[in-house]
Amino acid sequence: MSKLINILVLCPNNSARSILGEALFNHYGAGRVKAWSAGSNPSGSVNDVRGPVWPGHPTAVHWGIPDPTQVEPPEARREAFEETYQALEKRILAFLTLPLETLTPEKSAMAARRIHTGA
Numbered sequence: 591m592s593k594l595i596n597i598l599v600l601c602p603n604n605s606a607r608s609i610l611g612e613a614l615f616n617h618y619g620a621g622r623v624k625a626w627s628a629g630s631n632p633s634g635s636v637n638d639v640r641g642p643v644w645p646g647h648p649t650a651v652h653w654g655i656p657d658p659t660q661v662e663p664p665e666a667r668r669e670a671f672e673e674t675y676q677a678l679e680k681r682i683l684a685f686l687t688l689p690l691e692t693l694t695p696e697k698s699a700m701a702a703r704r705i706h707t708g709a
Contacts, residue, residue: 592622593691594624595622595690596623596625597623598626598627598648599611599612599625599627601629602629602630602657603631603657605629605657605659606674607655607657607678608627609627610678611625612627614675614678614682615686618682618683622686622690649695649699651699651702651703653678653681653706654706655678656670656674658670658671658673685705
């Protein structure tokens with residue numbers, strides 16, 4: 591049995607991108623990964639991530655995706671949320687095709703960066 595891979599999806603407000611990322615990782619990860627979301631300056635819903643164990647040297651990768659909650663005018667936000675969802679879904683699906691259980695933290699970080707840049 592493979593070990594469960596913990597993933598923390600972090601964005602400043604924990605109001606859109608991190609919550610979408612958490613849901614997508616948990617859905618597509620199908621028991622292979624367990625994702626949580628959090629914010630450095632959370633607004634609205636806040637998940638408690640004190641319980642998960644983050645042993646060793648956790649890998650950190652930045653996937654810069656615009657915050658759809660900040661799109662103006664408000665009428666344009668629905669499209670912005672759809673674009674954010676699609677961008678995250680594409681990256682997460684690509685990331686989950688990797689042999690995460692056998693990659694070193696450095697190699698998984700490099701792969702995640704390549705996925706983000708499309709290289």
